[in-house]
Amino acid sequence: MKPDQIIEALRLMLLSRALDEFCIKLQRRNRLGVYAPVHGQEAAVVGSAMALDPADDWMIPASREQPAMLRHGLPLENLLATYTGKVDHGRIPSDVKLLLRQQAIAAQLPHAVGLAWALKLRGLAAVALVYFGDGAASEGDFHEAANLAGVQNVPLIFFLINNRWAISTPVSKQTAAEDLSVRAAGYGFEGLRVDGDDLFAVYEATREAVARARAGGGPTLIEACTYRVGFHNTSDNPREYRDEAEVAAAEANDPIERVRRYATAAGIWSGEEEARISLEISTELNATYRKVASLPRPGPNAIFEHVYEEQPTRVRRQRDTLLNQLPEPDDAG
């Protein structure tokens, strides 16, 4: 990574950490719905995202890859709008090559294969990268998607974030495999493991995989080994199921601190720089949130929009009836 990339990465990681805190606070004050923090996984998420070219390449998120989505072009405003229920303002802009976050674990994987396949069929030199977790790797969708990607040799990076937990289920109960990247061999393509807390290692591994895919070399499975330091999401309390010592060890190995130390030693980062950037970030978060908070809440008609391109008669009648009956909304939820 070049110095400016390191700075970019560090800024994204700091933004991610700040966003976690910011959103968790908002959630605690009932200002937004459930939030799933990135905490602990910043190097894996940011390092992989930075290997993509947002102008050409597609990113397919799972659900806790906020800084990757931002890096790929999603405006912070849209991200916060989605979290706060301003659904239409959360829309992905039409020039951003990003699919939707996914609620159904692993369901995005075959979509990613199809999308990458389309890039290939259309003769584009673009690639796609899809995120998923150690839990998702147990779903049938993972297997079918990986196998199809292999046989069609599509330009797709399967980026597995092994953060050791799927809600309360440790990876030792998720699978007997010691190493999930070996699964790639069963699909006829390359798999490898990287230290997911090492920004540079993640970036390099992803960059190589991207280059191979772009050159027609097909898919790669990258398993980034990291740790979910935070809770699963704001409804979860990990103290109920895991050892605090394990968490403390992961915190001691903070991926942001590792980059910070490196960059400081390299003379491209300093306490002052960080203070400046942190202020910038918090200003941006606050301003963006204020803007988003002032946006109108979606009305009942939003239920009927974007179901089909053309509203079938029965749906139109349901809409007419419902809109006549509904009281003014009293809560943005």
Add this chain to the structure above:
Amino acid sequence: MKPDQIIEALRLMLLSRALDEFCIKLQRRNRLGVYAPVHGQEAAVVGSAMALDPADDWMIPASREQPAMLRHGLPLENLLATYTGKVDHGRIPSDVKLLLRQQAIAAQLPHAVGLAWALKLRGLAAVALVYFGDGAASEGDFHEAANLAGVQNVPLIFFLINNRWAISTPVSKQTAAEDLSVRAAGYGFEGLRVDGDDLFAVYEATREAVARARAGGGPTLIEACTYRVGFHNTSDNPREYRDEAEVAAAEANDPIERVRRYATAAGIWSGEEEARISLEISTELNATYRKVASLPRPGPNAIFEHVYEEQPTRVRRQRDTLLNQLPEPDDAG
């Protein structure tokens, strides 16, 4: 294999080949429904089945493992009864540890895991063996089942019959993996490949896997490489999609002939012996078929039996109405 086992295996393989011919002929005369022949896969099917102890172990078939089912205790009569639509006579006897053949590809795999798991939970020294094909190995059910089997360390042998084809789809379009047995590593257990046309190799590999499972060593994936010499089933014509040369090569490597040659050289088999056994087999097939053909066809009430242990009121009323309305059946289908 001991001499008497070799004789047993050879007899089963000959029976299988004869059964194929017999049933195909019947099908062509509209006496039975669709039939899927074993032709070419006899060593894989018989060799694996013989490594099980029918008294303790469970067998879970896919769909073209007729001689394995017979070896495991299913009476020929029941097999033929099922093929000819005498559904109640096809019932698996209550002392035979065999699950049902499966129409939905790969769906039997999680059942097998659950069954093996139950054996383990109940502290029995029994194992289970489940058959599936190279096509089935692409289904999500395979992945989820194998992963669960690994993490629960259940006494189960995944016996993959790679016959190179799934209807018209060659294994090269099924997956980019060169070797399907490597998938086991991704689930934390052992996988291996055997020459599926070598009865002894299949038997030995399965016996070892069975012994390991019985000793608490967990699952094994065995990929038996063989070839589907016959058509997919009686509705299929492989000339539409594959090269006759490939078929001829497989036929030249006939698994029965290989055992026949070995047994003859070992002095435990002869042309006379084979003639005698072949006659025995054809007599048995004819007699059994005659018996089955004379069995009454199932009546409409069979639709309503065995749906639930206790018939719900609505179903009972549907039954009463339907039985009052139905004409005499004019065709056994």
Add this chain to the structure above:
Amino acid sequence: MPRGSATETRPADLSILKAIQEALWLEMERDERVIVLGEDVGTLGGIFRVTRGLQQRFGPERVFDTPLAEASIVGASLGLALGDMVPVAEIQFLGFTHQAFHQLGPQLGRYRFRSRGRFHAQVTIRAPFGGGSRTPEHHPDALEAQLAQMPGIKVVCPAFPADAKGLLLSAIRDPDPVLFLEPEKLYRSVSAPVPEGDYTTPFGSAQLVRQGTDLTLVGWSAGVHLCLAAAETLAVGGASIAVLDLRSIVPLDVDALVDAAKETGKVIVVQEAPLTGGFGAEVAATIQGEAFESLDAPVRRIAAPDTPYPPGALEDHYLPSPQRLLEAAREMLGY
């Protein structure tokens, strides 16, 4: 019993969640073949803590966390049952049974039939569902109508704590597979007296939870409480409204539907799912089919529109609302 401490006594009223917990506890005590499996059901005791305490009490051999793979949870449960265990599986949210649909109707529902009675599948699948808690799509999806098209499977959907316990005990003991739908929104919000000890509540027997002569409101699961609230409001205006809780949709208590139509001549059925093809259609079709002459008005359906489950911010507009039900009821009373 799942208690905080040995000295704590059980209150007469239990929440639905506690009632389900009690049924699981009792049945695991009674029958050691009963095992509990699912995502996060062990150490954590499930996302909603329904299975809390079970692993500590019955051990990790009988209560275990599975990998994140719904089809294998259902498929392996069938296999466990064939191996003489009695699995009670949890699917974390009903919407994720879609991942397992090919193992539900086509396998679990048919194994007895396919084997001509040689095998049966004594399997219970529990899953929370229903809206109103701001959980995102899939989680609240009301799939009961799709499940009702799976012959061989029973679909049970209690609305009250005592039924939740009695129906779950019936489900676990039923030799046939049962999908046991738990009203997520009511888990903790509805409490009522629950008999102690062992009892079962039969399937296929709807309960008239409120008598009335002018109109019958038919519901199941959370919908019943919507009906009751509406009936209460209308009673203030002098209307006499009956409320029928189906309790199970398969088997369906056709006679109770016919009786309701005969008694009141007017029926409204409430479902959370989108209108077209929802289970309310079956209720309406059955009533008009079997009690046509008794009807003074068409059976009216209150349902979500034929659109996908929306984000939480829009949920209240989407779900059948008290207001929509009241409006329909008032129209109906004046029919």
Add this chain to the structure above:
Amino acid sequence: MPRGSATETRPADLSILKAIQEALWLEMERDERVIVLGEDVGTLGGIFRVTRGLQQRFGPERVFDTPLAEASIVGASLGLALGDMVPVAEIQFLGFTHQAFHQLGPQLGRYRFRSRGRFHAQVTIRAPFGGGSRTPEHHPDALEAQLAQMPGIKVVCPAFPADAKGLLLSAIRDPDPVLFLEPEKLYRSVSAPVPEGDYTTPFGSAQLVRQGTDLTLVGWSAGVHLCLAAAETLAVGGASIAVLDLRSIVPLDVDALVDAAKETGKVIVVQEAPLTGGFGAEVAATIQGEAFESLDAPVRRIAAPDTPYPPGALEDHYLPSPQRLLEAAREMLGY
């Protein structure tokens, strides 16, 4: 056009199978983004040879055999559409869409909605279904009612060659996902005139395929032919029977159902699926709801019993039979 040789001319009558083939052929000629994928659709041309000749004509880049994995066929089709291709996927038999249910309603059906219009899924999924051909369970399963509970997806089910072609052309061009259900039993057995060249048939517009004043029979797919045969038989006895072919169940032509009830006052609906929760329930519920005053008798449903699809030997007892339909119609006429 898919012809044996260049000199062969196209007959005016086509089978349903040939009509579907012609639509695929035409659309692949017209729009090079259209691709065909599924199990065995390439070299073999599909189990029923519906896609025969396409790979030879359009090449293995546009017509390809997929691995045996239905969820990935549907999920990848969604991805292909998001990548600006126009996939027409085949699921070998409708029953095997169960393997892909989580990718159908919850993904294909909701991607537009979830993205607030940023994305849409121009995907067609074709699948044969329906009984009467002695294919074993799963293969003939009539799942249309389950599919109708998937908002965002359209469910189209032609009964005639001309409709098969026009509706398939509409489906492929529709920016929204369409499940296109093909009546297996009729593939080759029903032939009728099919216009040459390009035309589309709209969804949500039922067709009165036979006029009548005494009773309306409502069906879709193979059921329409059962209705027509019954109408014919009853005409001999002097009854005037209308037959309504829904052609698509989502969107549903509610007005046509209401008109039928108004016109004849009596309606029977035929479905192949088990009674409880089948799409006939929606038809009956809708008619009684919207045309109650016009009905002279309850809407009657003819369906399979609430039991699993049986082996071929029992199929004729299970499916709605001409005799059952006739008996019901005669009863109805005398009501």
